[in-house]
Amino acid sequence: MLSKSFKSTTVLLALTSLFITTSCANTNGSNRTKQTEKTESKTTQEINQNEIDFEKAFFVDVRTPAEFASGHFENSTNIPLDQLEEMLEQFEGHSQIVVYCRSGSRSARAKEILEGHGFTNVINGINQENLDKLK
Numbered sequence: 001m002l003s004k005s006f007k008s009t010t011v012l013l014a015l016t017s018l019f020i021t022t023s024c025a026n027t028n029g030s031n032r033t034k035q036t037e038k039t040e041s042k043t044t045q046e047i048n049q050n051e052i053d054f055e056k057a058f059f060v061d062v063r064t065p066a067e068f069a070s071g072h073f074e075n076s077t078n079i080p081l082d083q084l085e086e087m088l089e090q091f092e093g094h095s096q097i098v099v100y101c102r103s104g105s106r107s108a109r110a111k112e113i114l115e116g117h118g119f120t121n122v123i124n125g126i127n128q129e130n131l132d133k134l135k
Helices: 004-049 065-069 081-091 105-116 128-134
Strands: 058-061 097-101 122-127
Touching (some): 097 105
8 A cells, every 4th residue: 555645645646747837828828918919909000100101102012913003002012922022222211111912911021021121111012801990
């Protein structure tokens, strides 16, 4: 038979492990939720806090040429995301750059790339529908 103290120690270790595992899982989930909320609110803030100058902004559709051909925001230029870094010179000299795509994911990545290359005047316009609403 197992001693009473051995059983108590085993139960105590099991409960401690369960507590630690649960605590870690909840902390990670909480951080993940906060991080997602921060990303979502940052995107919304970018659009609300940065007024787009529809007369002077350089509008760039970062979707594929086929997507661009199916319809795009007026006066926009198509520079697909996978060609963005090869075409950085096209972004120089613009007072404001607005990137957009279909859902906002590629344009968010385009914004990161451009800012990584020193552009500070970049707005993620999300998509054509959003730009139409803002105009």
